[in-house]
Amino acid sequence: ELLVPHMPTIRVPRSGDRVYKSECAFSYDSPNSEGGLYVCMNTFLAFxxxxxxxHFRKTGQSVYMHLKRHVREKVRGASGGALPKRRNSKIFLDLDTDDDLNSDDYEYEDEAKLVIFPEHHEIALPNIEELPALVTIACDAVLSSKSPYRKQDPDAWGGELPVSKCANNLTQLDNGVRIPPSGWKCGRCDLRENLWLNLTDGSVLCGKWSSDSSGGNGHALEHYRDTGYPLAVKLGTITPDGADVYSFQEEEPVSDPHLGRHLAHFGIDMLHTHGTENGLRDNDLRPRVSEWEVIQESGTKLKPMYGPGYTGLRNLGNSGYLSSVMQAVFSIPEFQRA
Ligand SMILES: [Zn+2]
Ligand SMILES: [Zn+2]
Structure with missing residues (x-):
């Protein structure tokens, strides 16, 4: 009942949400710190x-999950040796164990509770009997979420991609489209990189602008909006082991258990394809698009835009220092007039 007034502020993290539960947004505090770590149940930022x-005063957000890892020296048996090791079911936080502390000499115990500010009311977790189901679901999701720092590790991605719901009954049009092994180009613009093959109609269209320094005009997504054809494969990523498959419908990278058959439909033999960069190894003398040209969006028609969603500078990956220089320069009246 303490939670009732705060229920609208408690969210269940969705697949796109990053849950920060290993380090404070402002300091090095972690669940290992003396005061533990507080995870905001609305933004999933940690403090x-x-x-x-x-954060509470600024945002009014009252409910946090408090995470604390208790470390204590192991109690020694009468013989002086360590007590027999218990299977450590008490550890559930996804943390690196502190290397300074020899884990044989210490035991760890993780604790999670909900804390309501400003009174600092505490509710131990789990507490299925008394908490509303939504809160229990939200807490479980926060606890089981991967640290975003690990989420970006490409190896960790590997085997974990969900199987697309669209893969099993995917319709493939018998339109005679055959995809050549190289020389691709977006069907709606001149881009030759970041191209996606739609597995329903074999269309080859550019992807979205993204932070991995590949440009794109989003024509593949546009095509999905027009047609509802859900799955696309990134050209150049196809190897005998698989390929990058994206589901527009599920809005996430997926795996396609029938990928070999789906590609063969458009004349691609997955087992004899090796990731290429659009045939640049062949006699194509076009210079590789440099990162600078990508950043300038050279070759694409640019329209001046402003309004909601267009304000600010997007971080392209470690480009914040450039953005701050740009903003400083743009604040100079002489430059603005030039
Ligand atoms: Zn802090
Ligand atoms: Zn395009």
Whole structure:
């Protein structure tokens, strides 16, 4: 009942949400710190003891999950040896164990509870009997979410992609389209990189602008909006082991258990294809698009845009320092007039 007024602020993290539960947004505080770590149940940002109250005052967000890893020296048996090791079901936080502490000499115990500010009311977790189901679901999702720092590790991605719901009954049009092994180009613009083969009609269209320095005009997504054809494969990523498959319908990278058959429909023999960069190895003398040209969006028609969603500078990956220089320069009246 303490939670009732705050229920609208408690969210269940969705697949796109990053849950920060290993380190404070402002300091090095972690669940290992003395004050533990507070995870905001609305934004899933984490705060140490000295920073959480400020977040509460600024945002009014009252409910946090408090995570704390207790470390204590192991109790020694009478013989002086360590007590027999218990299977450690008490550890559930996804944390690196501190290398300074020899884990044979210490035991760890993780604790999670809900804390409501400003009174600092505490509710131990799990508490299925008393908490509303939504809160229990939200807490479970926060606890089981992967640290975003690990989420970006491409190896960790590998085997975990969900199987697309669209893969089993995917319709493939018998339109005679055959995809050549190289020399692709977007069907709606001049882009020759970041191209996606739609597995329903064999159309080859460019992807979206993304932070991995490949440009795109989003024609593949546009095509999905027009047609509803859900799955696309990134050209150049096809190897005998698989390929990058994206589901527009599920809005995430997926795996396609019938990928070999789906590609063969458009004349691609997956087992004899090796990731290429659009045939640049062949006699194509076109210079490789440099990162600078991608950043300038050279070759694409640019329209001046402003309004919601177009304000600010997008981080392209470690480009924040450039953005801050740009903003400083743009604040100079002489430059604005030039
Ligand atoms: Zn802090
Ligand atoms: Zn395009």
């Amino acid at each position: 140490g003891r000295e920073h959480v109250e400020r």
